Amino acid sequence: MQKPEHMVVVQNMNNTFVIKFFVLIPLLFTGLLNANEITDKTNQDFKLNFNTVTNEQWQQTLAGYKGTVLVVDMWATWCISCIERFPHMVQMNKDFKGKGVKFVSLLLEDPEEPEAIERAKGFLVKQQADFEHYFMNENLMSSFDKLDLLGIPAVFIYGADGELIHRLTGDNPNKQFTEKDIENAVNELLEN
Numbered sequence: 001m002q003k004p005e006h007m008v009v010v011q012n013m014n015n016t017f018v019i020k021f022f023v024l025i026p027l028l029f030t031g032l033l034n035a036n037e038i039t040d041k042t043n044q045d046f047k048l049n050f051n052t053v054t055n056e057q058w059q060q061t062l063a064g065y066k067g068t069v070l071v072v073d074m075w076a077t078w079c080i081s082c083i084e085r086f087p088h089m090v091q092m093n094k095d096f097k098g099k100g101v102k103f104v105s106l107l108l109e110d111p112e113e114p115e116a117i118e119r120a121k122g123f124l125v126k127q128q129a130d131f132e133h134y135f136m137n138e139n140l141m142s143s144f145d146k147l148d149l150l151g152i153p154a155v156f157i158y159g160a161d162g163e164l165i166h167r168l169t170g171d172n173p174n175k176q177f178t179e180k181d182i183e184n185a186v187n188e189l190l191e192n
Contacts (some may be wrong), residue, residue, distance in 0.1 A: 062162065076152060107136065
């Protein structure tokens with residue numbers, strides 16, 4: 001007697017996958033297992049480095065990065081372009097690893113909205129953003145003022161001497177920066 005075709009496929013599959021498929025899928029459909037639990041288990045090895053700072057502490061933190069090229073990505077969960085661009089920052093961090101470049105992110109959310117901060121943390125874990133992250137724990141408008149920002153996304157790139165060399169912002173709607181602009185700015189600093 002010949003086995004049905006689907007039996008051959010199942011026999012050739014990794015047993016772990018078969019168990020996961022046949023156990024998890026029905027649980028998801030019945031609502032007994034939350035889809036977030038699967039994501040959390042996938043990311044459980046990822047350790048999020050998330051620091052809360054005031055503007056004064058942020059300035060001190062920046063000084064601690066002297067000696068390396070520093071790329072600071074300023075973002076928020078309410079900024080669609082920030083969210084769309086963020087995976088590229090994660091990839092650039094990987095591409096420049098070990099070349100004297102550090103990537104950090106500075107989250108600009110309203111401190112009065114803790115759910116937004118938690119949403120941001122979840123996003124960082126999902127992105128596997130393996131670099132340091134800071135949250136500016138000050139009034140949002142005050143933060144923008146102190147950073148001299150009109151809007152985000154914004155990327156500030158500091159030279160090894162700690163000086164701000166490149167200020168990439170969306171201030172001019174007719175000239176938005178791209179990932180290539182960031183890469184070119186970093187490569188320029190590494191060459192000099």
